[in-house]
């Protein structure tokens with residue numbers, strides 16, 4: 001869970017940097033050229049397959065671990081006072097992960113599937129023909145409920161990362177009184193800034209559209 005989680009965390013940073021080009025006021029040119037590069041460059045394409053495998057391993061492993069945990073204690077605790085020694089996020093990683101999975105399925109269907117197999121209109125920049133993915137994203141974010149759905153999903157990602165980020169370091173054995181405060185602070189900042197920036201994109205595009 002830790003290794004795949006850290007890989008997914010690094011993917012989030014790359015994905016966010018790419019997505020920020022949606023906010024460049026150039027009619028979508030830089031974003032469309034970037035999307036073309038990401039879907040045609042052989043190195044990136046190979047990394048994408050690794051990414052899909054990582055998502056699947058992370059999800060399947062989470063389901064197997066939860067089943068194992070349940071099996072280890074067939075008799076439930078008579079009293080559970082989880083909040084005394086664990087955080088709300090750590091006890092609800094499964095629910096948060098499921099929310100993210102639902103988001104991911106809808107997200108991939110609307111953007112990733114469209115980019116690869118949908119009938120997207122083409123635009124030409126300096127003689128180079130590329131798919132106009134920018135307009136697909138722009139149109140999606142003219143609907144307030146779609147924007148609200150993205151923002152809600154990013155709140156889910158934020159809470160998932162609150163626990164996941166620092167937990168990954170603990171699982172890898174990087175648990176030391178001297179370094180824990182630094183890891184916790186970086187984890188908290190990352191969990192707020194990255195999903196916050198992801199959520200800002202649909203909000204800004206929606207505001208621009210009205």
Ligand code: HEM
Pocket residue numbers: 015019035036038039048051100104107108111112115116133137150157198199201202
């Ligand atoms: C405002 C937020 C987001 C926007 C605007 C956005 C936009 C996009 C777009 C346009 C694509 C298609 C790109 C292509 O196929 O070249 C894509 C792919 C993808 N997105 Fe997002 N995304 C957002 C947030 C997220 C988040 C939070 C996650 C993960 C939890 C995520 C996971 C993915 C994955 C796994 C792919 C497929 C990547 C690949 O083919 O290599 N996205 N996204």
